[in-house]
Amino acid sequence: MTQEPLLSVKNLTVEYVTPRGNVRAVDNVSFEIGRGEVFGLAGESGSGKSTAAMAAMRLLQPPAIITGGEVLFEGQDILAMTDEELRFFRWKKIALVFQSAMNALNPVLTVGEQIADVLRTHEGMAPAPALERASELLQLVGIEPSRLKSFPHQLSGGMRQRVVIAIALALKPPLLFMDEPTTALDVVVQKEILQQIAELKDQLGFSILFITHDLSLMLEFCDKVGILYAGRLAEIAPAKQLFGDPQHPYTRGLMHSFPELHGSRHRMEGIPGSPPDMRQPPKGCRFHPRCKEAGPECELHLPRLVELGANHYGACVKVTPSQIPKNPQQKEYRS
Numbered sequence: 001m002t003q004e005p006l007l008s009v010k011n012l013t014v015e016y017v018t019p020r021g022n023v024r025a026v027d028n029v030s031f032e033i034g035r036g037e038v039f040g041l042a043g044e045s046g047s048g049k050s051t052a053a054m055a056a057m058r059l060l061q062p063p064a065i066i067t068g069g070e071v072l073f074e075g076q077d078i079l080a081m082t083d084e085e086l087r088f089f090r091w092k093k094i095a096l097v098f099q100s101a102m103n104a105l106n107p108v109l110t111v112g113e114q115i116a117d118v119l120r121t122h123e124g125m126a127p128a129p130a131l132e133r134a135s136e137l138l139q140l141v142g143i144e145p146s147r148l149k150s151f152p153h154q155l156s157g158g159m160r161q162r163v164v165i166a167i168a169l170a171l172k173p174p175l176l177f178m179d180e181p182t183t184a185l186d187v188v189v190q191k192e193i194l195q196q197i198a199e200l201k202d203q204l205g206f207s208i209l210f211i212t213h214d215l216s217l218m219l220e221f222c223d224k225v226g227i228l229y230a231g232r233l234a235e236i237a238p239a240k241q242l243f244g245d246p247q248h249p250y251t252r253g254l255m256h257s258f259p260e261l262h263g264s265r266h267r268m269e270g271i272p273g274s275p276p277d278m279r280q281p282p283k284g285c286r287f288h289p290r291c292k293e294a295g296p297e298c299e300l301h302l303p304r305l306v307e308l309g310a311n312h313y314g315a316c317v318k319v320t321p322s323q324i325p326k327n328p329q330q331k332e333y334r335s
């Protein structure tokens, strides 16, 4: 029997209501995150990564509306929870760290007070033990306990983001959503923080939804990766498999857009053109106007994710038939 995933997102669809028609920012997106696993969601800016994550946490505000799907956490549908259930659920079960979170710290409270506040509010801890635990949490993320008395402006950007991670971990959530958690920081600090998160994950056993537009961070950090294009999953596979043998032309284009992780920096090829206007997405495959490999058939149908190898799925009519020729058993993703 396979273990139930911690989080299972099924056919999630989200639209923004605008005066000029609805924009479907997330279209039928499905993925699973197992216990202790890091799932990466990658794609260019505007591909729907943040919208998908915020929808899954029910943090989206109008004009965004969730028009379809389920988000099951340990089997319970987050999208069907009452407000009270949600209040208990957020932070305790899923905590969020976003890109500019470090700027959302309260400037007039010390970091110790801010961490202790979370513990007092959510766990009902008394002030002294809350401060004691805040000190432990700071050490956990690599900050000296003496910094308990520091105000946010007395810390570097990297340290502030570490404080935010300490706050996210305060209630020991089994799942962390990290939306571009290090994008605002310089490359060296980024690496240090991601290394620390990886160590904490191994030590504490939580799972992560890791969102970035930077594929070079994904390979080292993620177990599985989904590539989002114009709100739809183009490809989804174990990270090593995806980077070792990318199938979708968009994934290959993205991989050429970034310098190699360990190799010498080479010229960035990029992908010609820009993502579509989502109010009027192209017919057929959303990527075909930018795709070097596109043929007339790509304009006809929206490709579905089909199996290309073990746990490897891609949504491209160009790669599907050649990968597993004449396989009547070829599975459709989650069909």
Ligand SMILES: Nc1ncnc2c1ncn2[C@@H]1O[C@H](COP(=O)(O)OP(=O)(O)O)[C@@H](O)[C@H]1O
Binding pocket: 016, 017, 018, 023, 025, 043, 044, 045, 046, 047, 048, 049, 050, 051, 052, 063, 278
């Ligand atoms: N408030 C909004 N109103 C209308 N459309 C929006 C709004 N916010 C985001 N969108 C649309 O949703 C798409 C996905 O945005 P987002 O989830 O922020 O992408 P990402 O996180 O991948 O950069 C964007 O391309 C944009 O068209």
Ligand SMILES: [Mg+2]
Binding pocket: 049, 050, 051, 179
């Ligand atoms: Mg985003």
